[in-house]
Amino acid sequence: MKNLRVSSSPHLTSPANTQRIMLDVLIALSPAVIAMVLLYGFYPLFLTVLSVATAVFCEWVFNVITKRTQSVRDLSAVVTGVILALNLPPVVPFYVPIVGAAFAIIIVKMLFGGIGRNFANPAITARIFLMLAWTGVMTKFVLPVDLSDGANLFVYFKQGVEINLPDAITTATPLQTVKEAISSGGNPAEGLNALDMFLGRIGGSAGEVSTLAVLIGGIYLAVRRVIDVKIPVLYIGSTALFTAIFFADSGYVGEYVWTYLLGGGLMFGAFFMATDYATSPKTPVAVVIYGLGLGFLTVIIRKFGTMNEGVSFAILLMNIVTPLLEKIRRKPFGTPRKSVKDITDAVKAKFPRKHVAAEEGGESVGR
């Protein structure tokens, strides 16, 4: 008889593997990609291809140069490339996604150890980097293609290489409209349509505008249990809560809440970026703090900041806090729960009331 294989149990492993998880994320991103093409034509799809190709190429080259095991087959670089492209305005010069993807993969991901080791979400960090490097380009948004006007889906290829887009085709994003309302004290929903925002017929980042498409993908991820659904639920819920609190005296609480939920990259960020494995906490208590922190920072930055980058900066900041949140240790199953009395006793033991101590001291001296 030939030799038998001996190993430590378990002898079964689940069918889940890294590649399959990343494929699920790509499937979940596809509605947003389709919506992007329907809304803005093929130019942003061309940018997506550039971004993905750069991301995969950079990871491949990095692994070759540093003599690491080749990891491009796990598809995580493809996911980063797609998410980055969906985060860009629909019309930017072609080199923007190339620089962004290279930055995301080389600096944020591979230099920190590759998949699972990045300190922050590569796509969001790259987006912030591009925002700071090419602020003008990154804040100019175009209107969706109006096919009834005789235009076709290739129309934005003409503007693609220009750095300055003609004013005739640029538009304000809903959040820019809301920002003006904050300073003027008017109705933030003036001129905005909830259905248009839900479907994505507005100006905004290429893949983030259609809440519907993002939600379809997000629900797929939740059903397939790829993401911890507590994170997007807490993030979106706390954003609504903190918006209501911070705009309580504005007279337009309802309008602020729905424009903030549907505008900007909140839905996309909540489902696809805040849930990034390497940079989100795992234990329930830490996840609650993380979700609440994301909502709080998003609203603060949107209300008081000069840039409408609430979601990006909130996720980046909470990514950086995640290692601290991970230090909250969970007690093993069955550890007796502390009653309120135990906790108050512990606090009393730690902070003895001064006059009590003085009295005791006095007594002992007296005797």
Place this chain on the structure above:
Amino acid sequence: MQFVFKTFGRGAHPPASKITAELPLVVMDAPERLSVPLSQHIGAPAVPVVQQGDEVRVGTLIADAAGFVSARVHSPVSGRVAGIVKRRTPSGGTSLHIEIDNDFNYTEDLLPPLSDPSPEEIRERVRECGIVGMGGAGFPTHVKLAPKGKTDLFLLNGAECEPYITCDCRLMTERAGEVVRGAELLAKAVGAEKAVIGVESNKREAFDALTRACADSSAAVEAVMLRTKYPQGAEKQLVFALTGRRVPPGALPADVGCVVDNVHTAYAVARAVDKGEPLFERALTVSGGETGEKGNFFVRIGTPFDYIREKTRGERSDDDLVKVISGGPMMGVAQADLTPCVAKTTSSLLFFGEKEAAEEPTQCINCGRCIRQCPMKLAPRDIERAVLAKDFARTEELYVSSCMECGVCSYVCPAKRPLVQAIRLAKKSLKEGRR
């Protein structure tokens, strides 16, 4: 009809693969020579009381318990003692084995049956018959039954949550009356008011048989359906599912007023009391892709694995055999060869081919599945990192000692990291005083 079944938090759902669930228990003929291990329980190995050349009958005491935490061993067949030799055991170590040449007469040497025994008589009979926990741990049952503090509930573990294994399922289906009788006797032995049998929802037939047997019995025994989830049969998880009580880390179910035993143990107790039969045979599942004739068998303790392989080989060749597991695929022990023999704790023998063997590990992607699904609420990812850094003191801070090695973390890991394996290394290193 119950729709929401009791269960515990977290856990996983490996494919059940209960291929043999419908196959009735068949008595497997004994081989010509059996080797009965002397260390098939937790505690000191039993001490032989026979010598080479001695005549033995079925049920003759051949080795006595060496102390309180130890168990007696009895002859499974009639015949002659051929010798006492050192052999490998299914758990990977070695132990002395008493080799017995079978004369195929099966003349019996049993104890007198007890009618209406007192709790002391039951405990004494359990000790005399060498009964140990047959779910896999092999803890001597008479030690568990020794009273310490008040016990109000006796729990029987019929969850059988390991994939492939179906011997308990068949035993509950075909011998429900004896299982319920055993539950009644065990509850009486510890002074519990009630016995509860927990059965996973994928064993409908067994549950129905037990429910009927409980209705026929006058004793306070109840069968409860549990959700099919791994590790439903882990002691602390079972106690929580059935009673809502949480067994603290480092404590035993007895500390929360429960005693847990396997259904096969209860069956053995019923046989010991009502028939005077010591523990010398058990139900065993033979399954896995490389088994020709899968099934559930009554085998005598000491039957060598290679004999079972020959009996169940069917048309299969040994060339495709990659892995042989004694026990379930989640917690069982892979065998280096087929020389070990069936012990009291051997619930199954699985023959796996190439397809059923594990994959190579890749880099951790930090998905957190091991942390979210750990039934003991541990952080296997962090423990593995500490082990790779050889920081064993850190693993202690991460409560590594609470791990029961159920294997959920390694099972769910998409990167196929050896997580529970790292935890075992940490525990072993801590035991040896390495920090």
